[in-house]
Amino acid sequence: MGLLQTALTAIYPPRCLGCGEMVDSDFGLCGACWGQTAFVGGTVCDTCSTPLPGSVDDEVVHCDACLRAPKPWKHGRAALIYTGMGRKLVLRLKHGDRQEIAKPAAGWMRQAVMDMAPENALIAPVPLHWMRLAKRRYNQSALIAKSLSDMTGLDACPDLLERPRKTPSLDGKTRSERADILDGAIRINPRRRHQIINRTVVLVDDVMTTGATLSACAEACRAAGATDVCVAVLARVAKDA
Structure with a gap:
């Protein structure tokens, strides 16, 4: 060998x-x-991982946006800021068939997941509609989730969530428009519902903008019996990025 x-x-x-x-x-x-590559570090919002000024030791902090409109998940972490090389890596993984990027992406996200997820947590990717999946041939979030499961030892359920209704691109949409588009667009797979009862679900996605898609996923998980929901993304769109 x-x-x-x-x-x-x-x-x-x-x-x-x-x-x-x-x-x-x-x-x-x-x-x-x-x-x-702008890696996320220092003081960040505990919910959405937006970098914040100053230094806070052993204290949970939140950005103004999350204070005004709290997210339906407990903790959220990103590995990169969606700019420069971070943006290029996300786009190559998502649209360029560079599936090998999923493994290092998971490596950059691993410690954050270990820090916020209990031992019985269940990792689940944000789903794609079947038509988009057929066109792309893979779900980039599912690839990252699989590698995270391998690295952390946490269980993963690649089809925990379903996207039965095709939705238009959320690019350029306002926060309220995104929420309207995603209303009822994501649900729990009825065959997997039993797996999340009294467990924390770690939602995995490639990039977070406003968090509308992740919010829809988190709300579906909570409604189906998840104890808590945490979020782990490869990149975060920051206001100054």
Whole structure:
């Protein structure tokens, strides 16, 4: 196996996920691309992971938006800010058939999930409508969720949530318009309902903008008997991004 791995590495050397330059290990970023990637750190909103000014130790803080309109989930974390290389990686995973990005994405999200999820938590991806899934051939959120399950040891249910009604793109829509579009568009798979009773559900998605889609998913989970809902996303659209 060692010789085979060496031979494969010689033929297919590891490449940077961002620019394609050779790197030391698979699923990595070169120094230049790493420098263009805005990882979330420091003080953030406990609900939506928006970066906040100042430094707060051992204190839960919330952004103004979440104070005005509380989200229907308990904790929310993002690995990246949706700008620069972070935005490029999300778009490549989502639209560019770069499915290999899901594994490092999960690696960047792993610790946050471990910090906010209890041992019996259930990981579930935000669903796609079957027509969009057929066109794209994969659900990028489900790929991240599978890798997160492998890395954390938490159970995953890829079809916990369903999207029976096709909805238009939410790009450019206001918060209220997004909520109207998603009203009744997401539900719990009746064959999986028993899996979330008295459990925390960790919703996984590639990017959070206003949180409308995640809110619809969280509300469906709570209505079906989930104890709590947490959110983990690869990237967060920040106001100053």
